[in-house]
Each structure stands twice: as structure tokens, then as C-alpha cells.
Amino acid sequence: MEQMKRTVTCGGLTAKNEGQTIILNGWVHRNRDHGGVHFINLRDRYGETQIVVDENAPETLKKKADSLKFEYCVAMEGVVRLRPENMINPDMATGEVEVSVKEITVLNECLTLPFMIDEETDSNETARLKYRYLDLRSQGMQNRIILRNKVTYALREYLQKNDFLEIETPTLIKSTPEGARDFLVPSRLHAGRFFALPQSPQLYKQLLMVSGFDKYFQVARCYRDEDARGDRQLEFTQIDMEMSFVSRDDIFKITEGMMGHIFKESLGIDLPVEFERLTYDDAMNFYGSDKPDLRFGMAFKDFAPFVPASSFSVFKSVLEEGGAVKALVVPGAAADYSRKKISDLEETAKTYGAKGLAWMKVTADGLDGGVSKFYADQAEAICSGLEAKEGDLILLMGASWKVACNSLGAVRSRLGKDLSLIDESQFKFAWIIDFPLFEWNEEEQAWEPAHHMFSMPQEQFLETMESDPGPVKGDLYDLVLNGYELASGSIRVHDPELQQRIFNVVGFPKEVAEERFGFLLESFRYGAPPHGGIAAGLDRLVMIMAGKESIKEVIPFPKNNAGMSPMDESPATVDEDQLKDLHLDIVLPEEKSE
RNA sequence: GGAGGCGUAGCGAAGUUGGUUAUCGCGCCGGCCUGUCAAGCCGGAGAUCGCGGGUUCGAGGCCCGUCGCUUCCGCCA
Numbered sequence: 180m181e182q183m184k185r186t187v188t189c190g191g192l193t194a195k196n197e198g199q200t201i202i203l204n205g206w207v208h209r210n211r212d213h214g215g216v217h218f219i220n221l222r223d224r225y226g227e228t229q230i231v232v233d234e235n236a237p238e239t240l241k242k243k244a245d246s247l248k249f250e251y252c253v254a255m256e257g258v259v260r261l262r263p264e265n266m267i268n269p270d271m272a273t274g275e276v277e278v279s280v281k282e283i284t285v286l287n288e289c290l291t292l293p294f295m296i297d298e299e300t301d302s303n304e305t306a307r308l309k310y311r312y313l314d315l316r317s318q319g320m321q322n323r324i325i326l327r328n329k330v331t332y333a334l335r336e337y338l339q340k341n342d343f344l345e346i347e348t349p350t351l352i353k354s355t356p357e358g359a360r361d362f363l364v365p366s367r368l369h370a371g372r373f374f375a376l377p378q379s380p381q382l383y384k385q386l387l388m389v390s391g392f393d394k395y396f397q398v399a400r401c402y403r404d405e406d407a408r409g410d411r412q413l414e415f416t417q418i419d420m421e422m423s424f425v426s427r428d429d430i431f432k433i434t435e436g437m438m439g440h441i442f443k444e445s446l447g448i449d450l451p452v453e454f455e456r457l458t459y460d461d462a463m464n465f466y467g468s469d470k471p472d473l474r475f476g477m478a479f480k481d482f483a484p485f486v487p488a489s490s491f492s493v494f495k496s497v498l499e500e501g502g503a504v505k506a507l508v509v510p511g512a513a514a515d516y517s518r519k520k521i522s523d524l525e526e527t528a529k530t531y532g533a534k535g536l537a538w539m540k541v542t543a544d545g546l547d548g549g550v551s552k553f554y555a556d557q558a559e560a561i562c563s564g565l566e567a568k569e570g571d572l573i574l575l576m577g578a579s580w581k582v583a584c585n586s587l588g589a590v591r592s593r594l595g596k597d598l599s600l601i602d603e604s605q606f607k608f609a610w611i612i613d614f615p616l617f618e619w620n621e622e623e624q625a626w627e628p629a630h631h632m633f634s635m636p637q638e639q640f641l642e643t644m645e646s647d648p649g650p651v652k653g654d655l656y657d658l659v660l661n662g663y664e665l666a667s668g669s670i671r672v673h674d675p676e677l678q679q680r681i682f683n684v685v686g687f688p689k690e691v692a693e694e695r696f697g698f699l700l701e702s703f704r705y706g707a708p709p710h711g712g713i714a715a716g717l718d719r720l721v722m723i724m725a726g727k728e729s730i731k732e733v734i735p736f737p738k739n740n741a742g743m744s745p746m747d748e749s750p751a752t753v754d755e756d757q758l759k760d761l762h763l764d765i766v767l768p769e770e771k772s773e
Numbered sequence: 774g775g776a777g778g779c780g781u782a783g784c785g786a787a788g789u790u791g792g793u794u795a796u797c798g799c800g801c802c803g804g805c806c807u808g809u810c811a812a813g814c815c816g817g818a819g820a821u822c823g824c825g826g827g828u829u830c831g832a833g834g835c836c837c838g839u840c841g842c843u844u845c846c847g848c849c850a
Contacts, residue, residue: 209809209810209811209812211808211809211810211812211813212806212812213806213807213808213809213812213813214805214806214807215806215807215808216807216808216809217807217809218808218809218810218812220810227810229809229810231808231809233807234807248801249800262808263808265808266808266809266810268809268810270810271810274810291783291800291801292783292784292800293783293784294783294784294785294800295784295785295799295800297811300784301784301785302783302784302785303780303784303785303842303843304842304843305841305842306783306784358849358850359848359849359850360848360849378849378850379850403849403850405848405849406847406848406849408844408845408849409843409844409845411849411850526777527845530776530777530845530846531846532846589845630850631850657850664850666850667850714850716850739842739843740842740843740844741841741842
């Protein structure tokens with residue numbers, strides 16, 4: 180092997196190398212035998228090079244070239260030469276040159292592939308995950324893993340330059356049952372006790388603030404034992420940050436700077452210096468989502484003013500019950516949207532709890548179709564109020580405020596895709612600010628934290644927090660990008676008294692708080708600085724940058740949506756002895772009878 | 774936990790209102806070919822149509838059940 184070690188990579192040859200004798204190591208990407216002349220594309224992660232076996236090559240060499248199959252790992256020695264003028268391949272980085280091969284060594288053969296290794300693998304996901312090491316050979320996966328590396332490199336570079344320290348926090352920690360379900364790790368040394376894997380380094384990064392590490396970050400692996408989705412995995416990576424002596428705007432600034440640096444360094448794209456800001460209320464009222472895709476418009480209009488004068492009773496009772504009636508004007512869609520297509524949209528709305536989706540079309544003479552007869556006499560006022568023009572489709576949603584927003588928001592998102600309103604090349608960031616701190620839980624008949632309990636209420640609500648929790652806004656913020664929640668953070672509570680007041684509002688017993696995170700609360704009594712932070716999903720960020728719709732496309736070895744790995748077949752059963760060590764008995768759920 | 778979609782050769786797909794030997798492309802095997810770069814041409818092998826049951830003279834297509842995957846809701850920041 181020693182003498183067939185590569186002297187150059189498959190992406191490294193240009194006209195400048197003409198005449199050099201070189202050795203390449205790589206994989207057989209394509210093999211084209213023309214009888215006389217024979218071409219082999221050799222590939223490694225740096226690129227591809229065309230190898231030529233000339234017609235006057237020795238028979239043994241020709242035979243050897245002929246025996247090479249897809250993905251054989253080979254070493255080739257040869258001479259770099261310029262391709263004939265008319266044979267230059269402009270689509271290939273090394274397209275000016277080719278290597279006239281003198282010796283071929285097969286380093287390892289390859290079985291018949293389960294799928295072809297192309298630009299992108301078009302095989303089913305299970306096969307891709309089972310043979311992930313092959314899937315990762317595709318150009319697309321290689322590019323995305325390389326992009327991911329560029330992103331983590333750039334963010335570390337930026338944060339280090341801004342005096343942040345990268346500090347590791349433990350991944351065997353105490354379970355906190357609030358929020359997502361924890362992954363548990365049984366303790367061998369302490370029978371009946373468990374560690375949890377962190378859902379985030381939240382408590383530890385706050386403790387680091389108490390310790391005086393005033394600018395912290397970590398590329399942190401986090402775990403949540405919840406059902407997976409296209410943009411959610413059991414384990415995922417967060418760009419976790421925390422700062423002391425800062426306000427919300429300081430955190431925005433450093434995050435904007437970091438994103439700017441990441442996009443510039445890894446994609447060559449200039450982002451705006453500051454991102455747009457949108458309150459939670461506006462995001463919900465206008466786009467029906469707390470993570471709106473702002474690459475297209477179609478903001479909702481309020482339809483409530485037109486309800487009382489009409490005899491359409493459904494909307495009337497919605498308003499009487501304190502709900503909302505919202506309108507979505509779809510420009511020029513009246514002709515294209517048949518009853519069938521509108522009822523498809525209605526189905527989308529229904530998955531979000533809506534009971535129906537009303538509609539009407541704007542014609543030259545007023546309103547037509549759907550519920551138009553109830554609003555005929557207000558046609559002019561409605562059209563000017565909603566800024567609707569002839570040929571537009573008006574969709575109307577009446578429901579509780581939240582259902583109306585969410586369901587019409589889902590319809591808007593779908594229309595954005597269906598009508599190709601989205602410029603896929605755009606990256607549209609926005610801050611969503613002023614989230615409510617508390618949410619009313621109808622079932623429990625109690626207030627609960629909208630996010631978590633450690634976020635600071637905004638100053639102007641401090642006095643009325645207990646008497647009227649509903650309107651209390653927190654110093655909470657999300658960063659959204661193209662319709663995805665990319666990052667989430669808050670200014671934290673660092674005052675033990677204020678923290679206790681928040682526990683009281685959500686009915687969180689003092690003893691339980693003491694038992695769960697007493698160590699954090701105690702630390703606040705030792706001169707804890709005011710602090711706040713943010714955590715951004717690295718997988719989601721890279722996914723969006725790569726133009727993909729699943730984070731599995733940017734994670735080297737992801738689980739499938741059932742939370743399993745088809746490659747190693749984990750999770751798996753373990754030996755009795757292991758269970759015994761851990762003091763565990765397995766009780767499987769009973770078989771369904773019948 | 775719930776809803777929709779999918780399951781046909783190693784991979785990707787087609788398969789009309791149910792009707793002989795289940796079709797196509799890629800890959801695989803054999804042969805031909807002096808410049809291709811998704812090479813081309815000729816030939817060949819390869820499928821109990823996810824599994825189980827039912828309706829029918831006859832099921833890849835219809836019905837019921839079941840399993841798997843997938844998208845979404847719930848859940849989750």
C-alpha cells in the first residue's frame with residue numbers, strides 16, 4: 180500500500196499539473212468501457228477525476244479496468260495530461276485534465292449496491308438509513324455535512340472573537356419532568372435512581388452566569404423523548420448561548436452578528452445587519468403563526484366589522500363567544516379555485532381544529548359564491564376594507580382566536596406553496612417578541628407557563644402579574660427563519676423573590692421547586708447577575724441553509740421517525756446481566772386480547 | 774393516542790372500469806463498441822405485487838384486518 184498512497188486528491192488536478200506522475204486514491208464512481216478507450220471517474224470527497232485507459236495500454240491493465248465495479252476502493256497511478264480541446268468538460272472542476280493510468284490497485288471491492296450513489300439518493304429512507312455510510316457518499320450528503328462543518332466553524336469563530344467561552348456542561352443530569360419527556364439513564368451505583376439526558380443545558384448555563392463566565396456558548400447535544408418529525412429528532416444539536424449584564428437587544432445583536440457571519444462564511448450570503456421584529460400578537464393576528472414564513476405576504480384582515488350587519492349567524496355567535504373572524508384575501512385566485520380546491524383548503528384548516536372555511540369571490544358586480552349572499556349589501560365596504568379586487572378569492576375563518584389564527588395560518592402556508600409565492604432563494608429572518616408569559620389551561624382550569632418558568636416578566640406587568648396573568652408579556656423571544664422556529668430565548672429571572680411569585684401564579688408548589696431545582700434557586704442568593712440567553716437549533720439552521728425539509732438530511736446518522744436506527748437496530752434489548760446491574764425489571768405491556 | 778398518503782425485482786416507478794405469460798428505467802450477468810463524461814447498442818437473469826383473510830369463474834386493482842414506512846394533529850421550544 181505504501182507505494183500507492185495518494186499524492187493528490189480527486190478534486191485537486193488542473194492544467195498546471197500537466198505532465199506530472201501522480202497517485203490517486205478513491206472510489207470508482209463511473210466506469211465507461213468503449214472497447215478501445217476506457218474511462219473511469221474516480222471520486223473522493225474533494226471531487227472527481229477522469230482516468231483514461233488508452234487503446235494501446237497493456238492487456239492486463241485493460242482487463243483490470245474492466246473488472247472495476249461501482250464503489251470499488253482503488254489506487255491509481257498515472258500521468259496528468261490536458262484533454263483534447265473539444266473534450267474538455269466545463270461541468271467538471273477537473274474537466275480540463277485527465278489521468279492516463281499506468282497502474283491500478285484494487286484496495287477493496289464492493290458488493291452490488293442497494294442504491295446508486297448519485298448527486299442525491301432517491302431511494303427510500305429506510306434503505307438510506309440502513310446503509311447510511313453509503314448514502315453519505317452522495318454528493319448532496321457530502322455537501323451538507325461539509326456545510327454543517329462550515330457553520331459550526333463560523334459560529335465558533337464569531338463567538339470566540341466576541342469574548343465568548345465554549346464551556347461543556349454535563350449530559351448526565353437530574354430529571355426535570357416539566358416540558359418534554361426526559362431520556363432516563365438508570366444508575367448502577369445507586370439502585371432505583373436515574374440520571375436524565377439534558378433537554379438543554381438551561382440550568383447549567385445559568386449557573387455558569389452565577390459563576391461569572393459572563394459570555395458562554397456551547398454546541399450542545401440535547402435529547403427529548405418525544406415523537407419525531409421532519410424537523411425534530413430525539414437527539415439534536417443546539418447553539419446554546421447565555422450572557423450576563425445584558426438586555427434583550429444585546430442578545431439580538433450578538434445573534435444577528437453570528438447569523439450574519441455564518442451565512443457570509445458558509446454560503447457567501449449577506450444578511451441584513453438587523454432582523455425585522457414582530458410581536459407575538461401581530462404574528463398570530465396577521466400570519467396565524469408564531470413562526471410565520473415572511474417570504475410572502477397575504478396578511479390576514481379582521482372581518483369582525485362586517486359580521487354584525489349580516490344575517491350569517493355562525494360568525495355572529497363566534498364573536499359573541501369572544502372568538503375572532505379573520506379574512507385571507509388570495510389575489511387572483513377566484514378563477515382557479517373551484518369548490519373542490521377550496522374544500523381541500525378547508526381540510527387543512529380542520530386539522531387545526533377549525534369547523535369550516537367560508538369563502539366568496541370578488542367579481543365585477545360584487546361578491547359571488549360561498550357565503551356571499553349574506554354580505555351582498557356590504558360588498559363595497561368589504562372589498563375596500565380587505566383591499567380585495569376583482570378576481571380575488573376571500574377566505575373567512577371564524578373560531579376562537581387561537582384556532583382561527585392557527586387554522587387560517589395553515590391555509591396561508593399551504594397557499595404559499597401551492598401558488599408558488601415563495602422565493603426559495605431567500606432567507607427571511609425575524610424576531611418574534613413579547614410572548615405571553617402565562618397561558619390559561621382550559622382543562623386544568625389553571626395558569627401555566629407559556630414557555631418555561633424562568634423567563635422575566637416585562638417590567639410594566641410586574642404589579643398586575645398575580646391579579647391578571649393573561650396579558651403579562653415576558654422578555655421572551657424567538658428567532659424565526661422561513662417559517663421555522665430557529666432559536667428561542669429569554670431574559671431570565673435572577674431574583675429569588677420574583678421567581679417565587681411566578682411559581683405562585685402557575686401553582687408550582689414551593690417544596691417541588693425546592694426539590695427539582697433548589698440548587699439553582701439557592702445560587703441566585705449568592706450574587707447572581709442579571710442574565711439571559713438564547714439557543715438556536717443547529718440542525719434546523721443547516722437544513723434551511725441547504726434548502727431541505729428534513730433535518731435528517733443534515734445529520735450524519737439520524738434516527739427514523741419511529742425513533743429507531745435501521746442501521747444498528749437501536750434501541751435494542753439488553754442482557755439480563757446488564758438489567759440486573761442496573762436493578763431493573765422489564766415489564767412488557769400485555770398483549771392485546773380478543 | 775388520532776388523521777391522511779404509500780407499500781409491485783436490489784433501487785425508482787407504471788399497471789385503464791377486476792380478465793391469459795405483471796410493464797418500464799436504473800442496477801446486476803454476458804457480448805459488441807477508439808473519446809465518453811447519466812456513454813451507446815444487443816442479449817439474459819431477477820417479483821410468492823408488505824402479510825393474513827374475504828368477495829369473485831377470475832384480485833396487483835374491490836372489502837376487512839394486520840404490519841411497516843411517511844406527512845400532519847396531539848405531544849414537543
